[in-house]
Amino acid sequence: MSIIHSPRQETISREELEQLQIERLQSTLNRAYRNVAFYRSAFDSHGVHMEQIKDIRSLRDLPFTTTEDLRRSYPYDMFAVPLRDIVRIHSTAGTTGNPIVVGYTRNDLRNWTECAARLLAAAGITEHDVVQIAVDYNLFPGAFGFHQGAEQIGASVIPTSLTTSIQRQIAIMKDYKTTALVTTPGYAINIAAGLEELQVHPERLQLKLGLFGGERWSDDLRAQLEARLHVVSIDTYGPTEVMGPGVAGECRMRHGLHINEDYFIVEVIDPKTLEPLPSGQEGELVFTTISREGFPLIRYRTGDITSLDISPCSCGRTFARMSRVTRRTDDMVFFHGLGFFPSQIEAILREVLGNTPHYLIIIDREAGVDRLEIQVEITEKIPSLDEIKTLETLRARVTRRIKALLDIEPVVSFVEPRSLRQSAGAPSRVVDRRLG
Ligand SMILES: [Zn+2]
Numbered sequence: 001m002s003i004i005h006s007p008r009q010e011t012i013s014r015e016e017l018e019q020l021q022i023e024r025l026q027s028t029l030n031r032a033y034r035n036v037a038f039y040r041s042a043f044d045s046h047g048v049h050m051e052q053i054k055d056i057r058s059l060r061d062l063p064f065t066t067t068e069d070l071r072r073s074y075p076y077d078m079f080a081v082p083l084r085d086i087v088r089i090h091s092t093a094g095t096t097g098n099p100i101v102v103g104y105t106r107n108d109l110r111n112w113t114e115c116a117a118r119l120l121a122a123a124g125i126t127e128h129d130v131v132q133i134a135v136d137y138n139l140f141p142g143a144f145g146f147h148q149g150a151e152q153i154g155a156s157v158i159p160t161s162l163t164t165s166i167q168r169q170i171a172i173m174k175d176y177k178t179t180a181l182v183t184t185p186g187y188a189i190n191i192a193a194g195l196e197e198l199q200v201h202p203e204r205l206q207l208k209l210g211l212f213g214g215e216r217w218s219d220d221l222r223a224q225l226e227a228r229l230h231v232v233s234i235d236t237y238g239p240t241e242v243m244g245p246g247v248a249g250e251c252r253m254r255h256g257l258h259i260n261e262d263y264f265i266v267e268v269i270d271p272k273t274l275e276p277l278p279s280g281q282e283g284e285l286v287f288t289t290i291s292r293e294g295f296p297l298i299r300y301r302t303g304d305i306t307s308l309d310i311s312p313c314s315c316g317r318t319f320a321r322m323s324r325v326t327r328r329t330d331d332m333v334f335f336h337g338l339g340f341f342p343s344q345i346e347a348i349l350r351e352v353l354g355n356t357p358h359y360l361i362i363i364d365r366e367a368g369v370d371r372l373e374i375q376v377e378i379t380e381k382i383p384s385l386d387e388i389k390t391l392e393t394l395r396a397r398v399t400r401r402i403k404a405l406l407d408i409e410p411v412v413s414f415v416e417p418r419s420l421r422q423s424a425g426a427p428s429r430v431v432d433r434r435l436g
């Protein structure tokens with residue numbers, strides 16, 4: 001069991017929490033309306049009247065904010081305070097357009113540190129820990145959030161970076177007696193491989209905890225990391241636009257990530273109808289910040305797919321828990337009016353074939369009729385008739401499983417080994433020819 005960093009807040013009753021949320025929401029809305037032209041015109045065109053926002057339910061009367069809205073405000077148009085009150089600036093990468101620039105006031109930094117400290121304490125970190133942060137200290141807020149939070153708790157912080165060599169990371173880990181590693185899951189697996197290569201057995205390290213975040217990671221990868229690094233792994237969540245690390249994180253129960261609900265109001269919406277969904281149902285996560293001064297967000301659509309559990313956790317915390325994010329709305333594929341994710345196809349292939357093959361989902365329109373094909377790479381060449389029969393059985397099994405679970409009927413075909421490999425960049429799992 002871990003120590004609750006701020007017990008009064010983190011174990012608040014839902015009734016008391018909602019009271020606090022509505023008060024903070026009202027003042028956020030007033031400030032956003034007064035100081036940010038975007039919100040003023042969005043509220044006006046939606047006929048929003050501040051005096052009508054009396055309880056949490058009335059949140060649904062407010063318009064959404066999208067990533068595109070934030071990009072268009074580049075660099076400072078979303079700031080709700082003058083630049084002289086901003087003490088820190090971070091930004092997103094902006095690989096597909098303008099970056100989103102995020103400003104923090106002194107109070108914002110203090111609140112961020114508090115949120116991150118809660119998350120680290122929930123993970124089990126105390127003043128006795130040595131925390132190695134292998135995240136870059138740059139425009140991204142990642143490293144800073146964890147750094148501030150760990151210092152607040154009183155742990156010993158070792159700031160490293162993703163460009164530090166793996167060999168050096170391992171030497172630091174060994175010599176400085178690191179007990180907790182904070183990094184991305186992708187980098188953690190490189191460290192695990194490095195340990196094996198250098199023949200450093202994890203037993204010889206003091207490492208016991210891994211906090212991973214910043215990218216989506218599967219349960220498979222999680223099991224691998226725990227086995228190869230000998231750590232308990234903790235998932236963390238914190239988009240840059242919303243604040244950075246500290247928004248949400250797992251406690252030691254690891255049944256969802258506790259969201260710091262005294263700083264954020266969360267909703268889960270149907271990404272197609274945009275209607276709020278009841279807790280427990282899966283949909284797109286939407287954030288409203290209720291304490292941020294520099295960069296308030298009203299009903300910001302994250303694109304991340306999750307579900308909420310508002311029942312109190314056995315760790316004692318009452319803040320809602322979100323399920324681990326493994327999918328986004330922007331990779332959702334719509335076919336015959338139904339939505340599914342490539343990751344769901346992948347899970348079925350893994351279940352039937354016993355491994356995760358390379359695959360490609362192709363959607364075509366022939367004479368006005370949509371057709372879904374799934375090409376699956378076989379691992380070896382098909383030499384004999386027996387194996388062709390086996391493939392035929394597998395093909396039928398995959399098709400049946402997809403029909404049963406997703407209610408869609410694909411054409412499944414097996415293709416030669418290495419015919420689907422991507423040459424460079426992120427692998428695209430979907431080719432949609434309906435778009436022209
Ligand atoms: Zn908990």
